[in-house]
Amino acid sequence: MSGRRIAAVARRIVEQFRRDRRTLALLVGVPLLLLLLIGYLFTPSTGSARASVAIVNEDRGPAGAALADALAASPSLDARRLSATDAEGALRDGTVTAVIDFGPTFSQDALTQRRIALAVRLEGSDIFVNGNTMGAIQKAVFESISGALAKLQLPGASTAGISLNVTYLYGGPDWGTLDYLAPVLIPFLAFFLIFLLTDVSFLRERASGTLERVLASPLQRTELVIGYIAGFFVFALLQTVILVVFALYVLGLRSNGPVVAIFVVQIGIVLVAVNLGLLLSAFARNEFQAVQFIPIVILPQILLSGLLIPIASLPDLLRPFAWAMPLTYVNEASRAVMVKGAPLTDAVVVRDVGALLLLALVLAVLASRTIRREVA
Amino acid sequence: MPTTAALSAQGVRKRFHDIDALAGLDLTVAAGEIVGLLGPNGSGKTTFIRAVAGLVRPDGGTIEVLGRQTRDAVAAGVVGYMTQTAALYQELTVEENLSFFAALRGLRDPKAAISEALGVVDITSRRRSIVATLSGGMRQRVSLAIALLGRPPLLLLDEPTVGVDPAQRREFWSYFRTLTRAGTAMLVSSHVMDEAERCDRLALIRSGRVIAQGSAAEIRGRAGTADLEEAFLKLSDEPT
Numbered sequence: 001m002s003g004r005r006i007a008a009v010a011r012r013i014v015e016q017f018r019r020d021r022r023t024l025a026l027l028v029g030v031p032l033l034l035l036l037l038i039g040y041l042f043t044p045s046t047g048s049a050r051a052s053v054a055i056v057n058e059d060r061g062p063a064g065a066a067l068a069d070a071l072a073a074s075p076s077l078d079a080r081r082l083s084a085t086d087a088e089g090a091l092r093d094g095t096v097t098a099v100i101d102f103g104p105t106f107s108q109d110a111l112t113q114r115r116i117a118l119a120v121r122l123e124g125s126d127i128f129v130n131g132n133t134m135g136a137i138q139k140a141v142f143e144s145i146s147g148a149l150a151k152l153q154l155p156g157a158s159t160a161g162i163s164l165n166v167t168y169l170y171g172g173p174d175w176g177t178l179d180y181l182a183p184v185l186i187p188f189l190a191f192f193l194i195f196l197l198t199d200v201s202f203l204r205e206r207a208s209g210t211l212e213r214v215l216a217s218p219l220q221r222t223e224l225v226i227g228y229i230a231g232f233f234v235f236a237l238l239q240t241v242i243l244v245v246f247a248l249y250v251l252g253l254r255s256n257g258p259v260v261a262i263f264v265v266q267i268g269i270v271l272v273a274v275n276l277g278l279l280l281s282a283f284a285r286n287e288f289q290a291v292q293f294i295p296i297v298i299l300p301q302i303l304l305s306g307l308l309i310p311i312a313s314l315p316d317l318l319r320p321f322a323w324a325m326p327l328t329y330v331n332e333a334s335r336a337v338m339v340k341g342a343p344l345t346d347a348v349v350v351r352d353v354g355a356l357l358l359l360a361l362v363l364a365v366l367a368s369r370t371i372r373r374e375v376a
Numbered sequence: 377m378p379t380t381a382a383l384s385a386q387g388v389r390k391r392f393h394d395i396d397a398l399a400g401l402d403l404t405v406a407a408g409e410i411v412g413l414l415g416p417n418g419s420g421k422t423t424f425i426r427a428v429a430g431l432v433r434p435d436g437g438t439i440e441v442l443g444r445q446t447r448d449a450v451a452a453g454v455v456g457y458m459t460q461t462a463a464l465y466q467e468l469t470v471e472e473n474l475s476f477f478a479a480l481r482g483l484r485d486p487k488a489a490i491s492e493a494l495g496v497v498d499i500t501s502r503r504r505s506i507v508a509t510l511s512g513g514m515r516q517r518v519s520l521a522i523a524l525l526g527r528p529p530l531l532l533l534d535e536p537t538v539g540v541d542p543a544q545r546r547e548f549w550s551y552f553r554t555l556t557r558a559g560t561a562m563l564v565s566s567h568v569m570d571e572a573e574r575c576d577r578l579a580l581i582r583s584g585r586v587i588a589q590g591s592a593a594e595i596r597g598r599a600g601t602a603d604l605e606e607a608f609l610k611l612s613d614e615p616t
Contacts, residue, residue: 209463213522216429216450216457217480 022285026292034299040315041303051136052078052312054087054096061107063152068102070148074140088121091169097123097133097312116149116162124168125339127180129310137164170256170340179254182247183338184307187330189243190266191273192298194236198277202228203290206281211371221368229274229364236270256341264344265337268356269330275363276326282370301327329355380443382407382530382561383428387437390423390584397423398434399584405561407529410552412575413565416612420584421565422460425532428563429457441530449530453481458523460534462515466508470499470518473507474525483526493521496551498544513539520548527555531562537571549574569605580611587611 017024057068072079079100082090087099101119103109110116120137122130141162166173171180205211214224244262247253255262276297284290303309304318305327314322322328333352336342342349383405390398397420405411413421426432428439430450441449449455464473474493478486494500497517507515516539523531537545549571552562556576566572573592580588580595588595588611592604599607 208466209459209461210465212426212431213457213459213463213477214480216431216455217477218451218453218482219480220451 020286020288023288023292026289026296030292030295034295037300037303037318041309041318043315050076050078051098051133052096053080053133053137054082054090054099055079056082056084056087056099056101058084058104059102059106060104061111063107063110064102066152067106067145067148068100070144071100071140074144076136076140076143091121091123094123097129098137100137114161118162118164120164120166122166122168124171125335126306126310127171127175127177128308129312130171132310132313134166175254175339178251180339182251182253182255183334184327184331186240186243186247186262187266187269187334188302188307188327190236190240191269191301191327191330193239194232194270194273195277195297196294197235198228198232198274199281199284199290199293200277200287202278202281203284203287207286215371221371224371225275225278225364225368228278229271232274232277233270236274237267240266240270255338257337258343261337261342261344261349262334264353265330265333265349268333268353268360269326271360272326272356272363275360275367278367279363279370282367301325304328306331326356326359329353329359381405381440382409383439383441383563385424385428385437385439388424388427388434388439389436390427390432390434392423396584398427398437400437401581401585403579403586403589405530405563407559407561408556409577410556410562410564410575412572412578413563413581414567414572414578414608415565415581419581421581422534423584424581425457425534425563425565428530429455429532453483453526454529456523456525456528456531458520458531458533458536460538462512462519464507464515464518464522467506469504469506470494470510470521471503473518474522477522478525481526481528486525489526493524496524496548497521498547513541513544516540517544524555527558527560529560531555531560531564533562533564535565535567537566537568545571569603569608572604572608580608582612587614 055068055072057064059065068081071077072081080090080096082099084101087096087101090096091099099121101121103117103119106116118141120134122133124130141164145162205214215221240263244259244266248255248259280293280297281290284293300321301307304311304314304322305325306322307327311319311322311328329352333349333356336346336348336352337344344350381404383403385401385403388398388401389396399420401420401424403411403424413424415421423432427434428441428446430446439446442454444452446455465476468476471490471494474490475486478489483489491500494503497520499514499517499521502510502514507518510518516536520533520536523533523536537548540548545568556562564571564575572578575592577589577591578595579586588598590598595611596602596604596607599610601607601610
């Protein structure tokens with residue numbers, strides 16, 4: 001064992017990385033950026049814990065109106081009073097995540113059966129939104145209704161006697177966690193892996209000198225980019241087929257939408273992934289730097305795209321950034337198809353897939369620009 | 377024979393950060409001529425070849441290939457370029473590498489062009505081998521074969537015979553002569569003096585400029601030395 005030899009190895013490593021300024025910057029910058037993002041994300045802020053709900057009062061007796069007023073005033077809810085039809089519409093278009101309904105016989109039931117039952121209808125397409133909404137509703141009921149009940153002086157009424165009858169617009173209690181997560185996990189996995197594959201292989205093309213040779217041929221830069229997209233698309237499609245078939249037919253996960261719509265949404269996100277990989281490979285000088293880009297690209301997408309944290313629950317400052325994340329569009333479209341059963345012609349699906357294709361196009365143009373710039 | 381030079385470069389300048397890689401380089405290569413580019417490391421040989429291949433945009437001066445701008449010439453597929461390092465797709469076979477580049481060049485009869493190129497570099501028997509399994513010299517030959525595909529009128533070879541044994545090198549040069557008889561122009565950078573002797577004309581480059589030009593005999597005469605290597609060293613050291 002020689003201290004000098006060990007020191008030589010250690011010194012060489014320090015010297016190498018001292019020259020690789022970009023890697024050093026990433027080494028320090030990436031964790032700071034992510035820490036800041038995650039730290040901010042989990043800072044408690046007002047508004048984020050509130051649930052947007054519609055309150056419908058159809059009660060023919062006095063109790064419904066009083067309790068609805070109390071509930072609407074709850075700080076846990078961002079409540080609006082709507083008619084039953086409007087409430088259903090608001091639930092469908094995503095304006096509210098739940099409808100709390102005081103039925104026509106609410107007062108009567110409370111008096112005769114000594115039972116207070118609120119009908120809660122959840123939008124239901126996002127398991128995390130479901131959890132947040134139910135939490136907020138339970139809190140509101142607990143905090144607001146007991147006082148209102150006491151004032152009403154209903155015989156035998158107490159908070160303990162309140163029950164929530166939950167029904168779902170989409171999904172439901174028979175949907176497992178994975179049924180809910182598959183629509184966002186499948187595109188996420190495809191995005192991540194295809195991005196990685198393109199990023200590293202285009203970096204290799206640059207580093208090995210084959211790009212130089214290719215560029216010294218009649219091939220145009222746009223042809224190169226389109227060729228790359230087409231080539232990787234073969235694998236992306238194969239991966240998608242396997243993922244979807246495995247999820248639906250082997251794991252037996254649920255999907256309410258047409259399989260073809262699932263594929264179209266997937267195509268949108270893998271096109272973005274391929275072009276993002278091509279573009280970012282231009283900014284990496286070596287594999288190490290390329291690997292460092294992964295957390296920069298992936299982590300904000302996990303945190304801000306509605307994958308795990310509902311976009312409505314993001315802090316106000318971060319919420320606009322959700323729409324800068326490609327995964328946000330794919331998550332919305334994929335949930336629409338697989339959970340809500342939206343067809344390919346659904347307005348949300350068309351808009352989101354359109355946004356992804358547009359983004360892919362912009363990235364492709366930028367990627368072909370970077371190839372040109374290197375040569376100039 | 378057309379009067380247009382295959383390659384005509386005038387006053388080509390290129391600056392990288394604070395280094396003048398090319399400082400007003402003038403050079404012409406006629407059809408059917410082999411011009412050897414000699415010079416110490418860092419003298420600008422590779423930068424010049426890359427500029428002719430359309431991979432470096434000069435800051436000044438003009439480069440014309442068969443009367444066209446470099447980019448147009450490259451786009452028309454009239455330039456064959458062999459990079460200094462054997463830039464090949466390691467996972468593909470020899471033949472797959474060649475057919476890829478043949479397709480990029482849009483050759484009319486790619487099969488025939490591939491067979492001819494494979495034959496010239498004598499690697500036909502290894503055409504189904506994966507490139508990663510080949511020795512360095514073999515890869516160099518595959519790399520040369522790619523440049524030769526379809527017999528482009530201008531060949532740019534950046535140190536083509538590094539790692540190639542002398543017998544094979546001789547074979548290459550006899551093929552190069554076959555090509556030049558048919559009108560091919562070649563610009564070859566080299567460090568190997570016996571290779572330089574075979575060129576029709578030599579251009580000695582230093583600090584991005586041609587400091588001496590002529591046949592091997594003329595260069596030797598000018599330096600007053602008996603062999604080319606001595607002449608090369610002497611002229612390279614002379615103050616400009």
